Structures are given as C-alpha cells and as structure tokens.
Amino acid sequence: MTLASPPQATVRAALVAQLTAPVRYDVVVIGGGATGLGVALDAASRGFSVALVESHDFAKGTSSRATKLVHGGVRYLAQGNIALVREALHERTTLLHNAPHLAQPLAFVMPSYKLLDTPFYGIGLKIYDALAGKAGLGPTEFLGRDKTLQYLPTVQAQGLKGGVKYWDGQFDDARLALVLARTAAAHGAVLVNYCVATGLLHEDGKVAGVHCEDRETGAQITLRAGCVVNATGVWVDDFRQKDGAATGWAAKPMVAPSQGVHIVVDRDFLPGDHAMLVPKTADGRVLFAVPWLGKVILGTTDTPRDDLAREPRPFKEEVEFILSESARYLSRAPTRADVKSVWVGLRPLVKPQDDDGGNTKGISREHTVLVSRSGLVTVTGGKWTTYRAMAEDVLDKCFDAALLQPRKPGVTAGLRLVGAGEATDLAPPQQKLSDPPGWQAYGTEQPAVRALPGADRLLGGGLTEAMVRFAARFEYARTVEDVLARRSRLLFLDARLAASLATDVAEILLQETGVDPQKDAFVALAQLYLTLPT
Known part of the structure; x- marks a missing residue:
C-alpha cells in the first residue's frame, strides 16, 4: 500500500486546493469520528471518489473518549440482545486482525462476593464464549478466591468468594481513528480536518453537496457529490434540521446524548494485566477498572445530557459514583487527589419514536441509518467495535436509495490498516496496550x-x-x-x-x-x- 503524502504545511494547502477544485465526488462525508472515517474508508476502498471534512480534529469528540474496549457487550447479552452481541464479537475479531498494533486481547475478572455470583455470571459468560465460537479470545474460567487475588492483587479481599475470568479486547481509539483516515487517504480519499461543514447544497429538492469553510485560511468551499453522508455523531440532528428546513420536512430529533465519565489513576491501584469488571454496582450500573498505557481507567457512567458541549464536564454525582464504587472493590480507595485526568464522552444514543427523554439505559445502542426524502444519508448510534459493519450498512443504504451505483463488495473485513503490515510479516506486539506509551x-x-x-x-x-x-x-x-x-x-x-x-x-x-x-x-x-x- 502506498501511503498518502504527509499533510504538513504545504501539503495541507494542497489538500484544501483539492477540495476547491471543480470536482464532483461520489461521496462526501461530514464528520471525522469513527463512523465517518469508517464510511470514507469503505467507499474509497471500493473505488469511489471520496472527500471527508471534519470541523475540528479527527476523533476530537466521542471517538477519542471511549472506555478503550473492543467488546461484544456482556451487558447487551444480559439484556437479551443476541444479534448485537454476535455482530460485535465478529467485528472484535476483525479489528484485532486488521490493527494488531492498536487492538489486543484483554483478560477481565469479575470478583464475586456472593456464593451464587460465580456460577451465575460464569454461565452467562460461557454463552458469550459460545456466541464468539472460533472468534473467541480465550475460555471463560471459574476462579477460586486465591486465583482471583492473584489476577487482581488489589481487589477488596474481605468477603471475596471467587470470581470469573473472561476475554475481550482493548484498543487505542484516537490512534485507530488516525490510521483509518490515513488508510482511506492511501486509497484516494481526500480528508481534511479543521474544515467545517457550514450547510448543505440543494438542487431541485435534492442534496447535491456540502458548503464548507477551512478554519485555518477562511476559504469558502463547495463540495459537490452524488451522495452526502451525515456522520457527525451526537450532532447529526443539526444537519437533519438544515436539510428539513431547505426541503420542507420536519426533522424529528433522533439522538438522546448520554454522558460517559472516565477517571484515570496510577497503575498501583490495579497492578497487573487483568481488568476488573463489576457487572452490578449498588445502583445497578457497571464499573470497569481497565489497565491502559501504564495507568488505570475507572468508569464509566451513563447519564442523560441535554447540551452538546464539545468539552463536556462530569457532574459531581458521576465522580462520586466512580470513586465510591471503586473504594468498595479496591483495597486502596482512590481519592480526588489521586486523579490524573478526568474526561467525558457523549454517546449518540438513538431515540425510540415515543421517547420521553428519560433514562438513557433504555435507549438503543444499535446504530441507525436513515435516508431523507432529499437524499441526505444520516448514520448515528452504535459503538467503536462495530464501526466497520456500520460503514458497510451505510454503503448498502446508499445503493438501495440509488445514490451510488453498486460496485465490488466491501473489502474492509480483511483490509490491514496503516502500521499493521501484512498478516504474515508482523510478529505479535512486544508491548501491550496496558504498558506505558511508547x-x-x-x-x-x-x-x-x-x-x-x-x-x-x-x-x-x-x-x-x-x-x-x-x-x-x-x-x-x-x-x-x-x-x-x-x-x-x-x-x-x-x-x-x-x-x-x-x-x-x-x-x-x-x-x-x-x-x-x-x-x-x-x-x-x-x-x-x-x-x-x-
């Protein structure tokens, strides 16, 4: 694969100049997060001409603020959403194969403080293994007390009965976004960050392109395209409303943002290479303690939020929840003074039609693709693990709506990303994602x-x-x-x-x-x- 030219000083100017050229693209993507970048890569790798613009930096929003897990969704299994779990487990394997330098297996341990917890959760995780089939990363194990303490040496020992060990994956979300962008560029896509889409171009009642402004130079740009994909995450309703205002339809809001807070502490709070998962805290939420790049991530919350701040901040009760619940399960309780960083991501959960704006835990985690009467394609929802499958669904919807003429089937399932090399020539990573950055x-x-x-x-x-x-x-x-x-x-x-x-x-x-x-x-x-x- 030939890499795109380095986008430094003059090269970025050349990229912007490409956007200003009188070219009609097959696809223009608005949004440079996981979903938009996945769509750009899928389309470009099939031979379509593609441009993508991002108002800030790639993965600036939610896509750099995940819990860093590549997972099938154990809690979705508990909810009975077998189809979502099965799809995510398949995509987990694909991602681990296509970006082994950025995504790796990770062992989790659920500590048990009640005698029935180990068999109860263990049986559920055995079903998780069965759904993964040959794509499994390792067998679920029932653990005694001593083995649980060996894997989680700082777990609260008092009252500990045992535990369950199972496997999922973890990754570096922002860097994965970057290699998606670079791989798409290597396949001919033009991607520019700090270029904000300011509006939609309509011709004869149909979306025909995107108006943009380069934030560095102020250049005004119009991108013409046969297909425009709105992949702006929690902000998709903004472009849906602009589309509706221009073409006379009422765009009903489809996103209910949910806030996820993460707190980072030093590794000595949970040494070793095993993550801890508490499937049911005092109020029924899930708590993770995940080793990542030499630190430990504690989280996450799931709180409704009405505003769409670019830098959302945690609510007091969210921080107190994470710290207090961590204190219940770790022998050394993390305090406010121990926090190295706290960051927040907004998840674009999809509203049901009769949603009343209540608890986000009941709102769909699955992605949704809609095509408006004017032809604007909107995709939102989902999660990082399934970004590639989401992109394929978007292309299928574009074909069904005759916005694109079908070409060869998608190739991203086996497409190694920049830095991965060929499947036969890259040795297993010598450093783990739990190690300090290097x-x-x-x-x-x-x-x-x-x-x-x-x-x-x-x-x-x-x-x-x-x-x-x-x-x-x-x-x-x-x-x-x-x-x-x-x-x-x-x-x-x-x-x-x-x-x-x-x-x-x-x-x-x-x-x-x-x-x-x-x-x-x-x-x-x-x-x-x-x-x-x-």
Whole structure:
C-alpha cells in the first residue's frame, strides 16, 4: 500500500486546493469520528471518489473518549440482545486482525462476593464464549478466591468468594481513528480536518453537496457529490434540521446524548494485566477498572445530557459514583487527589419514536441509518467495535436509495490498516496496550518514526521529538492538543504532565507547520481535565 503524502504545511494547502477544485465526488462525508472515517474508508476502498471534512480534529469528540474496549457487550447479552452481541464479537475479531498494533486481547475478572455470583455470571459468560465460537479470545474460567487475588492483587479481599475470568479486547481509539483516515487517504480519499461543514447544497429538492469553510485560511468551499453522508455523531440532528428546513420536512430529533465519565489513576491501584469488571454496582450500573498505557481507567457512567458541549464536564454525582464504587472493590480507595485526568464522552444514543427523554439505559445502542426524502444519508448510534459493519450498512443504504451505483463488495473485513503490515510479516506486539506509551502504537512504521530528527530526544511520557514531527508530517496534527490528546494520549493519562510538555511540542509543531499551535489553549484544557466538580 502506498501511503498518502504527509499533510504538513504545504501539503495541507494542497489538500484544501483539492477540495476547491471543480470536482464532483461520489461521496462526501461530514464528520471525522469513527463512523465517518469508517464510511470514507469503505467507499474509497471500493473505488469511489471520496472527500471527508471534519470541523475540528479527527476523533476530537466521542471517538477519542471511549472506555478503550473492543467488546461484544456482556451487558447487551444480559439484556437479551443476541444479534448485537454476535455482530460485535465478529467485528472484535476483525479489528484485532486488521490493527494488531492498536487492538489486543484483554483478560477481565469479575470478583464475586456472593456464593451464587460465580456460577451465575460464569454461565452467562460461557454463552458469550459460545456466541464468539472460533472468534473467541480465550475460555471463560471459574476462579477460586486465591486465583482471583492473584489476577487482581488489589481487589477488596474481605468477603471475596471467587470470581470469573473472561476475554475481550482493548484498543487505542484516537490512534485507530488516525490510521483509518490515513488508510482511506492511501486509497484516494481526500480528508481534511479543521474544515467545517457550514450547510448543505440543494438542487431541485435534492442534496447535491456540502458548503464548507477551512478554519485555518477562511476559504469558502463547495463540495459537490452524488451522495452526502451525515456522520457527525451526537450532532447529526443539526444537519437533519438544515436539510428539513431547505426541503420542507420536519426533522424529528433522533439522538438522546448520554454522558460517559472516565477517571484515570496510577497503575498501583490495579497492578497487573487483568481488568476488573463489576457487572452490578449498588445502583445497578457497571464499573470497569481497565489497565491502559501504564495507568488505570475507572468508569464509566451513563447519564442523560441535554447540551452538546464539545468539552463536556462530569457532574459531581458521576465522580462520586466512580470513586465510591471503586473504594468498595479496591483495597486502596482512590481519592480526588489521586486523579490524573478526568474526561467525558457523549454517546449518540438513538431515540425510540415515543421517547420521553428519560433514562438513557433504555435507549438503543444499535446504530441507525436513515435516508431523507432529499437524499441526505444520516448514520448515528452504535459503538467503536462495530464501526466497520456500520460503514458497510451505510454503503448498502446508499445503493438501495440509488445514490451510488453498486460496485465490488466491501473489502474492509480483511483490509490491514496503516502500521499493521501484512498478516504474515508482523510478529505479535512486544508491548501491550496496558504498558506505558511508547513505540508500540506505530506498528510497522516504527523505523520511519525513528528515522526523523529527534528520535533520541525524549520529551516526557514516552513522547519523543520525532513522534511530534511524525504527527505533523503524516498524521494531520496541527495543534498541541492534536499531539498531546490524540497522537499521543498524554492528556488522557496525565493532564499535568501533558501541560508541562506543551511548550516543547509547540516549538516543534511551529517548525513543521508554520501555523499557531495554540499552546495556551491546550494548557487551559489540561487544567480542565484536572478539575473535578465540587
């Protein structure tokens, strides 16, 4: 596979110039999160001409704020949603195969404090194994007390009866988004971040393109396309309403945002390579403690939220829930002073038609694809694990609506992503995703990164000068936040450390891009990730 040219200073200008050319694309995608990038890759890999615009950075929204799990959905199994679990388990295997440098198996342990918990949950997880079939990552095991303590050495020992061990996967969400973008570019797609879609172009009552503005230059751009896909996550209703206003139909809101909060603490709260899952906390919610890049993620919540803030903040009761429930299950209780970073994602849950805006736990986690009377294709809902299947569904809907002429079947099920190499030539990753950040995220591109200036200059937190240069030259990075939040994950791991690196990263980015790297804005953002509500 030939990689796209590095989008640094002049190359980004060339990308914007491509957008301004009088070209009619087959597909224009609005939104550079997991769903939009998946659609762009699927379409481009089938030979369609594709352009994608993202108003901020790729994966800036929910797609960089997941719980970092590639999973079939144990709780969906408990709800009886077998079809969703089966699809997700299939997609889990596909993702682990196509991006082994960014997605790997992870063992979970459910501690049991009641005698019947082990057989009850164990039997359910055996069904989970059966649904996975040959795609299973390892057998479910019934554990005694000693074995549970061996796997979870800091779990609360008092009252512990045993546990259940099962397998799922974890991944690096933002970096996966980046390799989706780069793989799509390698197949001919034109992708530009910091280019905001401002409206829809209608001709004869049909959607015929997208009006955009490049946020760096202010250039006004109109992209013409036979098919426009609205993949803006929790923000899809905005474009649906614009479409309805232009063509005379009432766009009923279809998204009910749900807020998920994650708290990050040091690894010594849960050492080892096993994650902990509490399937039913005091109020019936699920609690995770997941080792990730040298830290531990605690979460997550599931709280309705009406506003669509770009940087949503946790509610006081959410933080208290995570900390108090963690204290019940860990021998050392994490406190507010132990928090290294706190971050929030908004999930685009799909409203049922008779939804009254209540509890989001009852709203569909499955994705939905709708085609309006004017031909606007909207996709929302779902989860990271099933992004590829969602993209295939979008293309199928485009074919059914005669917005695209069918071409060869989709190829993404076996398409190795940038950095994965060929299935036969990449050894298993030597570093796990539970290890501190380092070179592992680059996969087969490690030699290319190490060849850049500053490979031996460690800035901190596993980040080198060469990695920053690589981010600017090949990974679409424009700002300090792009580098420290999504090319490396330091903002999400240790916000104070990330802020301390801002000056060095800004200097390198300015050399590479020639544009303002927005250092001060990042330092303010890092402080936000350290601030807990009181």
